[in-house]
Amino acid sequence: MSEFQGLAALVTGGCSGIGAATATLLRASGAQVAVLDVAIDHAPDDVLAIKCDISDPRAVDEAVATAVAELGGLDVLVNNAGIGAVGDIAQNEDAEWARVLDVNVTGIARVTRAALDHLRRSPHAAVVNLCSAVAFIGVRQRALYSASKGAVHALTLAMAADHAADGIRVNAVAPGTVDTPWVGRLLDGAEDREATARALRQRQPLGRLVSAEEVARAVVGLASPGAGSTTGAVVHVDGGMVSLRL
Template identity: 75%
Template structure:
């Protein structure tokens, strides 16, 4: 597929997991890709690696400007950077709430704000935000994380409404539990890692974790110019977690 030929994409948190898979997928489909991450040694080959903390407005502005300068424009923004949080509402203090919401929600606005002037000039402008199945269904011990992803869902719909008339499409992908480094660390920290892994697989009707490549395919599908009439959509890639009971 070459539907991204001539287009420039920016992926935050693109050095590992879903972000890296997304960067590779976009490269394979013809895009020129910039990856923004705090650790860039594992950025996929062929992508422009830019050191950037998405909680720092100055760093974000510079990274977006460098992307445009080095790659010739900006057409697609994938707001993938995010962090996890475990516990009920009593198990994370105010500072942790502020930190997670800053990375998972405010940073999406921060990156998109910097990109907007360039997206307005694009013939195929698209933004894809990384949401989660926990925005649709209650999951134990995920209060803070769920709150952040519920905010991403609402933010995506609002952004889609704000920018539709400018020709900028905004959508989101909502994965279920995915086989990513963060989930791996979560399992390693469990009292019984094997039992925890079985439980994670069991809550998805397909009986396994979602793969990073499956999520990346969904991101690229929404960002593709071929999806020109799709905006304000939340594509669930969750193995049936939020909609199927077996």
């Protein structure tokens, strides 16, 4: 695979889960890849790993500048970094709301803002944001997380409109429940791990969790130069969670 040959990509949250799977696939597809993460000990092979907390504006500016300098430019940005939250509207304090929205929404703005001038120079500029099925359907005990991902959906459309004239395509992928370390931690904290795991599987019509690699394929497909007329789109990789009722 060489559809990204000669292109440079940056993936936030790129050292685990969906981010690591995406970085690995981009690299296998020919791209030079940098990843940003708060912990880089387990970065994918053959990528530039930069430690960065995307809630820190100065750290973001420095990390993006370093990535661009090392890669020789920037063509693809994958805004994958995010954090979860559990609870109904009464169960998360204001500080938790501020923290989750800062990472999941403002973090996308920070990283994209730092990357924007570099993306404008690319003939194949693409941004892919990680959204979620919970931006489109109500799921119990996910009030704060759902609000953040609903904002990502709206932000993706606004970014696509703002930067179409710059030649920058902006799309999103909305996964269902993905087999990632975050879900593993959620299960570890459950009173009945097996019952909780079964419920997570069963709320998706295909009856299983989505794999990180399946989400990565959708992300890379949207970022590909071959998707040059696709912008303002949201691809659902959710086992039918949003659209099917069996």
